[in-house]
Amino acid sequence: xxxxxxxxxAARGIGAAIAKRLENEGVKLIGLSSADGDLCDPATPARLxxxxxxxxxxxxxxxxxxxxxxxxxxxxxxxxxxxTNWARTMQINLTASTELMRxxxxxxxxxxxxxxxxxxxxxxxxxxxxxxxxxxxxHYAASKAGMLGVTKSIARAYxxxxxxxxxxxxxxxxxxxxxxxVASRGGDxxxxxxxxxxxxxxDEVAEIAVFCALRAPPSMTGAVLDVNGASYVR
Numbered sequence: 001x002x003x004x005x006x007x008x009x010a011a012r013g014i015g016a017a018i019a020k021r022l023e024n025e026g027v028k029l030i031g032l033s034s035a036d037g038d039l040c041d042p043a044t045p046a047r048l049x050x051x052x053x054x055x056x057x058x059x060x061x062x063x064x065x066x067x068x069x070x071x072x073x074x075x076x077x078x079x080x081x082x083x084t085n086w087a088r089t090m091q092i093n094l095t096a097s098t099e100l101m102r103x104x105x106x107x108x109x110x111x112x113x114x115x116x117x118x119x120x121x122x123x124x125x126x127x128x129x130x131x132x133x134x135x136x137x138x139h140y141a142a143s144k145a146g147m148l149g150v151t152k153s154i155a156r157a158y159x160x161x162x163x164x165x166x167x168x169x170x171x172x173x174x175x176x177x178x179x180x181x182v183a184s185r186g187g188d189x190x191x192x193x194x195x196x197x198x199x200x201x202x203d204e205v206a207e208i209a210v211f212c213a214l215r216a217p218p219s220m221t222g223a224v225l226d227v228n229g230a231s232y233v234r
Contacts, residue, residue: 003027004056005213006049008100009067011035014124014173017206018064025214030055032067039067039092045099053107061117062213063104065097065147066124072136086139093143097123098150101165105154108163118162121154122212123147124205127171127228144169148224155222164221166212171228172199196229 005022009015010031019031030052037044053060069092073085101121108119128137129144147167154165171194191197205227212225226232 003061003214004059005029005062005064006052006056006060006100007031007064007066008039008048008097009033009065009124014170014202014205014209015066017202018066018209021203021206021210022213025210027214028056034067039096040088042091042095045096046103049100049103049107059111060104060107062120062122063100064122064124064209064213065100066209067097068093068124068143070137070140073139074136089139090143090146093140094146094150097147101150101154105158105163109158109161118164118218120213121151121163121165122209123151123165123167124209125151125167125169125224127169127226127232129169130226130234131232151224152222159218159221162218164216164218166216166220166222167224168205168208168212169224169226169228170200170205171226171231173205173227174199174201194229194231196231198229200227200229 005027007015007018007029010019011033015031019029022029032048037048039045069089071085071089073082073089075082077085104119104121125147126140126144128141129148133141151165151167154163172190191199208225208227212220216223226234
């Protein structure tokens with residue numbers, strides 16, 4: 001039976017690479033983008049989940065949370081600006097994805113699991129969840145660290161119900177979101193901090209995401225997988 005997969009942030013970068021890899025996996029995919037709904041709106045996650053469930057004929061097997069923003073929030077902004085920017089990033093990167101995870105877990109609990117049928121969550125987090133980020137990106141690092149906490153909580157709480165959760169932590173990846181940042185930090189200097197000598201390719205992250213979504217053994221639930229060229233090792 002073909003897996004039904006819901007993917008957020010599918011229009012570009014890592015999300016687009018995941019969607020392309022899934023084309024050859026015999027799955028049915030709904031790839032969402034900002035055109036499908038504004039994740040800053042608290043009502044959006046529930047609507048997106050319910051719409052996808054209806055389009056899939058009442059079954060979703062895998063949720064891949066990839067949607068996110070990486071926007072500067074300088075310390076010297078006004079208090080209102082800083083608080084607004086913080087709230088926006090947390091809403092999009094953490095709260096909306098967590099709400100989708102909540103809907104997924106409740107749905108899988110209600111349908112019940114059986115041999116050969118499980119529910120899987122794959123979260124695209126970031127190296128910043130471990131090592132922090134720049135002075136203008138506290139909020140980004142915090143949102144991705146929160147995503148790891150939720151992933152681990154779900155893995156521990158629901159493994160016995162065949163509900164599995166995985167997180168992937170890319171370092172700099174060649175997407176539209178990262179290229180400007182790499183250039184602004186003096187590309188060569190930034191690359192010197194990556195033993196591999198280059199940033200990750202979106203296809204590399206996608207390969208791991210597809211593995212987690214379709215083939216990772218259940219005993220891997222709760223795993224956090226790093227893709228950063230050894231720029232941060234644990």
